[in-house]
Structure formats: structure tokens, C-alpha cells
Amino acid sequence: MSFRFESHDPHTYRRTSRLVGLAMAGQLIVFGLVFTQLLGTAFTPSLWLNALGVLLGLVATSLVLAALRERPWLGPVRYGWRLKQQLSKVSGYLPTLRRGMAEGDERALAVLAFYHQGMAQLGELDGRTLDDDAELLAERQALRLARRARSLPERVEGLDEADLSAFRRG
Numbered sequence: 001m002s003f004r005f006e007s008h009d010p011h012t013y014r015r016t017s018r019l020v021g022l023a024m025a026g027q028l029i030v031f032g033l034v035f036t037q038l039l040g041t042a043f044t045p046s047l048w049l050n051a052l053g054v055l056l057g058l059v060a061t062s063l064v065l066a067a068l069r070e071r072p073w074l075g076p077v078r079y080g081w082r083l084k085q086q087l088s089k090v091s092g093y094l095p096t097l098r099r100g101m102a103e104g105d106e107r108a109l110a111v112l113a114f115y116h117q118g119m120a121q122l123g124e125l126d127g128r129t130l131d132d133d134a135e136l137l138a139e140r141q142a143l144r145l146a147r148r149a150r151s152l153p154e155r156v157e158g159l160d161e162a163d164l165s166a167f168r169r170g
Contacts, residue, residue: 003086004158005121006079013076013125020077024061032057080125083118086159090115096167098139101146107163109152112143114159 036053043049068074090097090111097115100108116139123129144154 002159002161003082005117005156008076008079008125010125010127013080014127016073016077017080020074024065027064028057028061030057031060035060076125080122083122083125087115087118087122090118090159090164092169093164093167096169100167101143104146104150106150106152107166109143109147109150110156111159111163111167112139113147113154113156116140116143117155118159 032054034053035056036050039045039049039053039056069078093111094115097108097112101112147154
């Protein structure tokens, strides 16, 4: 498995995500202002130097985030980022995966099951309900029935990159 589902408390996830987002935005503002002021005092102030100051602030903020990324208290946020990244990757394959599901391809069934479970978990973590339109509900039900017909478990443990690589982006 390349990506495995984990269990995280939605309240802790949302609180930590908000704190990290606010801290990073605050750091970007402070670093951007500091670099802009330093460049403005060293050289003649201009629009390009202001833009360079903001860019340097962004780089400094990114370096701080990279240094803190492996901290245990960032675990839920790091998991959320990875989950969103995997769901985004899978969404590029959805047309091909849906054709594979119609043909009875078990790999397509596994990846689509991951996609729907991941979207549900992300919605739960973010504290929002999914926009369940009739098409999406029908697809979930068809997926559930197709997996049951092949004696596959309704839920998957994660995403296997080998399963996804068997399909072309569509």
C-alpha cells in the first residue's frame, strides 16, 4: 500500500489546521514585510524590490514549514495534506476508472472505493457534508454492489500505487 487510511479526531484536525494556517499566514506577512523593509533600506525602493521581499518571505515561510513538518503535533494536518494529494491524483483518472468499473476491473473497483472513502473521510475531517448529487450516490451504490458481487470487502485500507498506475489519465 502506498497510502493507508488513518483515524484522526476531526476536532483536533480542524483546530490544528486552523492554527497552522494562521501561523503560516502571519509568518508570511511578517517575513514579507521584514524582507521588503531590508531591501528598501539597502537599495532604492521599487515595485520589483517589494515583490522580491514578498517572494523571500514566502521562501522563508516555506522553510519554516518544512522544518516543522515532521513534528508529532502536525500529524493530523500532514495526513490531511497527503490524503488531499492522493485524492487529487485519483481524480485525474476518474473517467478511466469508471470505465474499468463498468467492465468489472477489480483494480478500478479498489481505486474507486479508495476515492469514495477518502472523500467521505476528508469531509468528516473538514466538518462538512459531501455534496451528494444523484449521480455520485448512484456511483457509490453501484460500486458497493460490484464489490459485493465479487466478494470484495466494501471498504479498502488505502491506495496501492500499482493499482492506479494500471490506468491512463483520462
